[in-house]
Amino acid sequence: MSENQSSSKKSVILGVSLIVAAFVLGLMLLFTVRTFKSFDDTVSVRGLCEREVPADRVAFRINYSEKANSLSEARDIIDRHNKAIIAKLKEAGIEDSEIFYGSPSMDDRYTWSNDVSKITYRYTASQSINVYTSKMDVITKLQNSLETDLLKEDILVSSYADYQFLGLNEIKPDMIAESLVKARESAEEFAKNSHSKIGKMRTASQGYFEVNDLDETTPQMKKVRVVTTVEYYLK
Numbered sequence: 001m002s003e004n005q006s007s008s009k010k011s012v013i014l015g016v017s018l019i020v021a022a023f024v025l026g027l028m029l030l031f032t033v034r035t036f037k038s039f040d041d042t043v044s045v046r047g048l049c050e051r052e053v054p055a056d057r058v059a060f061r062i063n064y065s066e067k068a069n070s071l072s073e074a075r076d077i078i079d080r081h082n083k084a085i086i087a088k089l090k091e092a093g094i095e096d097s098e099i100f101y102g103s104p105s106m107d108d109r110y111t112w113s114n115d116v117s118k119i120t121y122r123y124t125a126s127q128s129i130n131v132y133t134s135k136m137d138v139i140t141k142l143q144n145s146l147e148t149d150l151l152k153e154d155i156l157v158s159s160y161a162d163y164q165f166l167g168l169n170e171i172k173p174d175m176i177a178e179s180l181v182k183a184r185e186s187a188e189e190f191a192k193n194s195h196s197k198i199g200k201m202r203t204a205s206q207g208y209f210e211v212n213d214l215d216e217t218t219p220q221m222k223k224v225r226v227v228t229t230v231e232y233y234l235k
Contacts, residue, residue, distance in 0.1 A: 047183030055163035067121035102128035199233030
């Protein structure tokens with residue numbers, strides 16, 4: 001075989017090899033592009049979980065204010081009123097460990113009046129008493145009777161009950177799991193309608209837990225709510 005023929009044969013082989021290599025490389029690039037494109041196909045869904053739970057603690061706040069002409073008189077009034085209020089609370093079944101006193105407040109009206117001669121009482125004394133308890137039935141009865149009973153003793157008070165739910169940590173795991181299940185169900189429904197399948201989870205974000213009154217008339221019942229956002233790959 002001549003030198004020219006040998007060189008020509010090598011050139012053909014090299015050319016064919018380059019064509020095959022280019023073809024294989026093209027296939028690999030096409031596969032890679034399709035693979036990365038499939039990673040871009042995702043669906044973001046939300047899973048909602050709600051629970052109705054009874055309140056497990058109530059903060060019962062009692063406030064009153066009285067007028068006096070001296071600090072000693074104001075302190076006597078506060079002391080007398082506090083004893084009367086505590087007696088009613090204990091009579092209803094509230095214990096000492098559940099009762100907390102706020103700091104009494106004294107307002108000297110002489111300090112802001114332009115004409116003290118028109119002031120009948122110099123001091124206004126204010127006091128708050130707070131009860132923290134799990135005895136819901138006791139507080140319900142006190143709400144209906146305390147203000148009226150104290151008014152008979154010439155003590156004018158205002159009261160407010162704040163019903164709370166402190167057992168959130170106990171139900172969090174189950175609620176998160178349920179919200180994830182519902183998110184998955186929503187994703188599967190979307191995949192079914194789009195003729196695709198759900199792949200692996202890409203991202204997940206848990207929302208804040210919200211605890212609200214069930215409605216305006218039943219603050220003793222709470223609605224706990226959480227929304228989890230999940231993004232899945234589609235394939």
